[in-house]
Amino acid sequence: MTGVAWHAPLHMFTPVDAKPDLISLEHQMLARWRANNTFGRLKAQTAGGEPWSFLDGPITANNPMGVHHAWGRTYKDLFQRFRAALGHELRWQQGFDCQGLWVEVNVEKELGYTSKRQIEERGLAEFIRLCKQRVLTYAARQTEQSIRLGMWMDWNDPAELLQLRDALAVAPEEEIAIHGVAGDVRGTPERLIGQLGSPEIGGSYFTFSDENNDLIWGFLAECNRRGWLYKGSDSMPWCTRCGTGISQHEMTEGYADREDPSVYFGLPLVDRPGEELLVWTTTPWTIPANVAAAVNPALSYELVEFDGRRLWIGATRRVAALGGGAPRAKVLDVKTGSELIGWRYQATFDDAPAVAEALGPRGAAHRVISWSDVGAEEGTSIVHIAPACGSEDHALGVTESLPMIAPIDEAGTYLPGFHELSGQDWLEVSDLVFAALEKSGSMLRKERITHRYPHCWRCATPLAFRLVDEWFISMGATYDKPREELTAEEKSSSLRYQIMDVVDKITWLPSFGRDRELDWLRNMSDWMISKKRYWGLALPIYECASCGAVDVIGSRSELEARAVAGAEAILGRSPHRPYIDEVRIACSSCQSAVRRVPDVGNPWLDAGIVSLSTMRFRSDPEYWKRWFPADLITESFPGQFRNWFYSLLAMSTVMVGSEPTRAVFGYGLVFAEDGRQMHKSWGNSIEFDEAADRMGADVMRWLFAGSRPEENVHFGWSGADEARRRLLVLWNVYAFHVGYANSVGWRPGGPARPVAQRGAMDRWILSRTADLVAKVEEALRAYDAHAAVARLELAIDELSTWYLRRSRDRFEISANADDRSDAFTTLHDVLVTLVQVASPIAPMLTDAIYINLASDSDSSSVHLQPWPSDRVRSWRDRKLESDMNRVVRAAELGRSVRSAAALRTRQPLARARVVFGGETPNRELLAVLADELNVKLIEPVSDASGLFERKVKVLLPKVGKRLGSRLQAVITAARMGEVTFLPTGAVVIEGMEFSPDEIEVQATPREGGFVAEADGLVVELETALTPELIAEGDVRELSRAVQELRKRSGMRLGETILLALPKSARGLAPYSQAIARSVGARDINFDHDDSDESGKVTLSFGDIGFSIHRLS
RNA sequence: GGGGGGGUAGCUCAAUGGUUAGAGCACCGAGCUUAUAUCUCGGCGGUUCCUGGUUCGAGUCCAGGCCCCCCUACCA
Missing domain, CATH: 3.40.50.620 (HUPs)
Structure with a gap:
């Protein structure tokens, strides 16, 4: 059973399984919250x-x-x-x-x-x-x-x-x-x-x-009022599948490598017969839209004779552009770019009707223009310019007053007037273009190149560039000076800087967020807010077809008031297309009936308004x-x-x-556990429902909350296993508590001594719990869930592996009743507090525990409890925590010595000598340590010089500069112990004196001793064994083996047994009572027959077999 | 293309220019334990990306190269 029946008898806790079914537990908790309206109660409780x-x-x-x-x-x-x-x-x-x-x-x-x-x-x-x-x-x-x-x-x-x-x-x-x-x-x-x-x-x-x-209409109207809303005509990235422009915000997500044909072709010069400009492009579909060729006025250009043609080409580009044939080229002339400007040329598609219409007969308008951005590292240093097919081309087209040729429609299909290209898809025309170049003798050579190319972030279609009208919000000028030096007017006209000032008022976590946001604001161009689509905000922009005036409507009521036609179409309807498109308003300047621009809004408008709308x-x-x-x-x-x-x-x-x-x-x-992005086809992705069904929501939440937010999470089953393991330790402490409380009939609210009168272990874990509450609160106030989880995991670990492990005997039926009730009260308080502060992170598991441990009604919940900081404050005892900390560390050292000396822990030893390096912990704590290390006596020692050698460590950062090249010799000598100690505390090494603050004297255990040291704390074990100690070791060894067998046989705690030992174990007879008590035996006999052997153990005098019989 | 961050154990990551480069996970060995799927002690595991340089001393600083990530870009 998973142990969550919510109507346990009042005299006991609902029994729980040590191995819970977390998934069904969660479903039970969700059902309980629903049934009890727990969330509604929380809202009511916090109202006001x-x-x-x-x-x-x-x-x-x-x-x-x-x-x-x-x-x-x-x-x-x-x-x-x-x-x-x-x-x-x-x-x-x-x-x-x-x-x-x-x-x-x-x-x-x-x-x-x-x-x-x-x-x-x-x-x-x-x-x-x-x-x-x-x-x-x-x-x-x-x-x-x-x-x-x-x-x-x-x-x-x-x-x-x-x-x-x-x-x-x-x-x-x-x-x-x-x-x-x-x-x-x-x-x-x-x-x-x-x-x-x-x-x-x-x-x-x-x-x-x-x-x-x-x-959002109100926002757009306000932008318009301030003069920031405008219609721009530009050559924009365009998705031909979606039929819409792609804004700058969306561009970066779609860059991907793409292989394209690239082509070198010639443009015959009108006034220099027989000579051609050699240009290069990776977008052959734009060649029919060519209007100009750009050169860098500062670069050097050569006229070369190559395979019967005479080609102008950037001087640094000859070899690259001509490829393998380059050595055949002969340089005939050299000019700077500025000398080429104004040259007129002809092109392959000049006779196409659409081109002739834009450029005049025989491409009359084709000319060489100047552009300082033309590089010496790419193509031919002569750039093919199609102003309708690229944003930079467009800008040049505007400056140079060039005609524009827009070759494709919104679906990417070639418009009429381009001969055989018309009606073809822009992605498919390369071969037709090449054939035309071949036919006209313009083609030089072509190759395939791989380059980063923008794609639609929604549908992955490669983006074309189209000449379009879109609506923008101006971000204002970018000034070439620090923000704090801007004048008030400069700021008030530039939304960009106003937003930056707002950014400064916000706490950004992680802190680099602020820099990233400012960086984006500094660099972003105007915000394109229109989309030539259907499902979205209807832009409330009314552009008059007769006079060109623009009205922006600030609300639905304003629209209804100004409507001159079509208002009935939106009656009872949401402000969406197509109905909203029916409405006409009167132009504010010429009174003509004006229709809405058909565009819808950028979806980030929808999300951006919610701080106002909600x-x-x-x-x-x-x-x-x-x-x-x-x-x-x-x-x-x-x-x-x-x-x-x-x-x-x-x-x-x-x-x-x-x-x-x-x-x-x-x-x-979130990435997959293998560090790659989750992809269904890679088999590394996990659906939410699958994760909820298999790992459980609390485990998932624990994993996520414990992750470092500034890094990507590697999410998967083994991470979940780790998180679950930690939560199960908590569960097991809880299961222990419930099991033992039920077996001895303990209930909360019974008699217990005040905290101050309880034992050191109790006061310690309570103090740690007070610290836990403070630390988790501090972390969560700072939105640091990672730190909160780390502190909680430490708390679970300390509770389980130190408090409970060391205190377990105190919970047993045989323990002193007063002390037992202290122990239960303490453990209960700690568990309840722990699940309270863990409840925001793992709300279901913690509530299940809380309900069973502390519920006073059928509808209570951990989530209805106030944060426990006030309740636990008086538990704090820092001195005790620091003393216990040294005891824990001493225990680690002691275990380490045992391990090195091959002395199993069950063998008691007479004595441990401990240098605590500070005030000696009190007697009670020493007893804890003695018990943990299984020694009869802890002897605090202040001077451990008999166990140690003094070693001098020279502090390098302090003396390095002074010593220079003699440093290595000093280090070697110090390591060899060639050190003279002076009465002042100074030392002499290699004839040089070092003051006390330049060195550190360390105690290092002498070779061969049973000693361990760390940070000034030292533990030495006395390893000599007496017959009594050996016998006690045997008793513990035997008890342990019997317990093991009991557990294997599925015996319950209360059940008593008969233990049969062989005659060879008679030496343990004096300890019969102790053995019997520890293994729950009513009687022990020594006539065990080896043929009836059910357990086996190795003792000091040899292997013995034994058996147990259930009595009750 | 520009800007930023990074490259350390099988994996995830530490290490104000300082002595023998550390944790956790994983693996191996031992120990503890009728709460545990846990825990404890120990072991294994390193060309600190490469090549030079500065320095008594470089994972750390400098120069060059290789690779990865992030932000950003109109690139022909």
Whole structure:
């Protein structure tokens, strides 16, 4: 049995198995919490307490949650539980991230769509509904998983979320009711879904909620008011599968090596017949869009004759560009780049209609331009420029007023007007381009190269560059001087620096987080907030087609007020596409009816607004004041410096000019145990559900909480085994306590002496427990779960391997009753306190222990107990701790001596001499040590010179500089003992004098002695044995063997036996009583017949066999 | 490409320029124990990435090279 029946008779603890089934234990605890509304009681109990505000970073509700989410959720839950135990009131609200491309991509996959066009063809309304439904599906799933993890949040009922999901499809117009904070809330599914997380409905917040979207509109309107919102035309990275631009924030995640064709080709010069510019590119699909060729005015260029062609080429690039044929080249002329500028040339695709239209007949506009960034290390030092197909190209195009040729549409298909390329996919046209280059005689040679190339971080499609209009929030200028030297005007016009100032107000953990965030802010370009997609925030931007004026709507009510058409389309609906697109407003400058730009918002807007939207920034000033800013946010830091942390900071800075949180606690990534990323195909990944089922949530939480947040965690089964092993030690102490208490009928609340009158072991473990409480509190206040776990593991270890091991006899039925009740009371107090302070980390296991040990009602829980710091403060006794520390270390030394001397511990010895190196511990502690070392007497010794030689260690950092090259000789002499001691405490070595502060005198055990030394503590064992000692050793040896046999035979503690020993053991007869007591024998006889042998043991006088018989 | 961090035992990581480079895990041996899946003592295990340099002395400082990770980038 796993021992968790919650209605044990009052006179005893519920018996527990030493080998618990942790998984079923957890399920029992979760059921108990549910049945007793334990979490609800905690909320009621902490209501009105000093607020502690946690702001949850939303989890993307798009898939089941993974073990990596469990790391963060462990932190979130344990810090919240800890704060509740301190008496704080909390909001207990977690959030789901709902809008964005990641949801769209999955819905597209489910529908089997292969292109963006299909979404509009098959109907946008249905697509958006499916996105909402998918979010609700996984919100429900992640809710269930989080509850399984033991995470206490104000959860929605998962079944209700699914009910909403289904109603949305089946009966969207029909009103239904769901549970709210104060009774049922009624509405259509669409309306209710839009209000999830609201003050009325409660539960998790959803970033697709009406309020969340509405507040982002307010933010964008504010940006516009300050002149920071603008439409930019640029050549942007573009995913042709998703049909949308990729912002700078998203770029870094998608770089990967890719093999591409690269090509060297010539551009014939118009005014220098027979001569060509040689250029190189790795993106052949951009060649038809070529407009210019750039050279570095400062570099040197050569005209070479090569295989019948005359080619201009960068002087340093000749060999690389011409490849193996380079030696055949003959240099005809040399010019600097500046001399080439303005040369006109022709190109292969000049006669294509689209090109001719942009450049004039025969590529009239082609020319050589100057660009100082052209390098001498790559290509031909003459760069092919296609202003529509690269961001730097575009910038040059603008400066040089070049025409632009945009060759592909949003799906990556070549537009009409490019001959045979038209209608082809951009990734497939290389061969057609090469054929055209061959045909025109332009091609020189081609090769394949591998380079880092950006890919779509969602679908891994290589990114093209397209000329597009996107909306940006200006980050402001970057000044070339330190932030503190900026003027007020400079700062007020630059959002970048305003955010940096806010960053300074936040505590970043680990501390490098601050530097990373500042670094990102310093370097980031303007924030691209538009996406040419469907499921997301509808950008409230209205650009007038007639006059070009831009209106940005700051709220839904403003939109409804300004609508001149289509307002009915959004009645009763969420502010999403396609319905929102129906609304027209009057242009503020020319009164024309204006439609919304079709773009949706960058999803980090959705997550970034939550410090405002969930804290009722606009709707409830009292609430807002109480909860904003948050005390803590915590997320996995890779990526978040430019994503959530960034958007949270930016939006809070714009809207309220202050920090959204007081502390940011970041942690790393979860990797598989082999140190690689988890991949299903590599067989090293672990699903959350599997981990919960096999290792258990508490073990998982313990493992995560004990990890170092600034490193990546290597998560797996052996790490879990380690964590479980540690927790099981705690469990076993608990099982011991329960077992013995039940067997002697001990119950808490009985008589026990005051702590001050109890024995040293009791006072020591209580003092250590007081220290434990203080240290764990200190660590958790500093968000240092790692330190808290380390201290807890030390506590478990000390309790088990020192306190309990040394005190075990005191719990037995035969022990002195007063002392036994002290021992039980002490162990009980320590265990209860220990599980209290461990409960934020392992909430289920600890509650199971607590309930059995200390429960006074059927509904109590460790999680309803106040943090125990006040209760334990008086237990502290530092002097005792330090004395005991030396006793423990002396015991280690003694064991080490025994091991070296091959004296087994069961053999008692007459005496140990100990140099404690300080005040001698009191008699009681000496008795503990004597017992532990199995010696009759501990003799404290102050002068151990008989056992030791004095050795002098020269302190190198102090004397090294002075001695120089004579140092080695001094060290050697000191090691050989060639040292003269002076009365002053100084010494002379090699004729040089060293003052006492330049040396350290060490005591080193003499060779051959049974002595061990460490840090000034010395233990020597007297190894001479008397017949009495030998006999006592035999008694203990025999007892141990009998106990072993009893255990093997499955005998219980109380059962008595008859022990039969052989005649050869008659010498032990005087000790019969002692033996009988220790092994629970009623009688011992010495007529054992070897044929009936069931046990065997080696004693001083030889091997004997023995047998036991059950009597009761 | 730029910036930062790192490379030490089979694995995870320590070591203000100082004497014989340490822990934990893993492995091996011994010991303790009717609470234990535990615990204790000991052992095994090292080209401190490579090559030079500075120094009485280098894992540590300097230079160059190799490799890994992170941040960042428009690279032809």
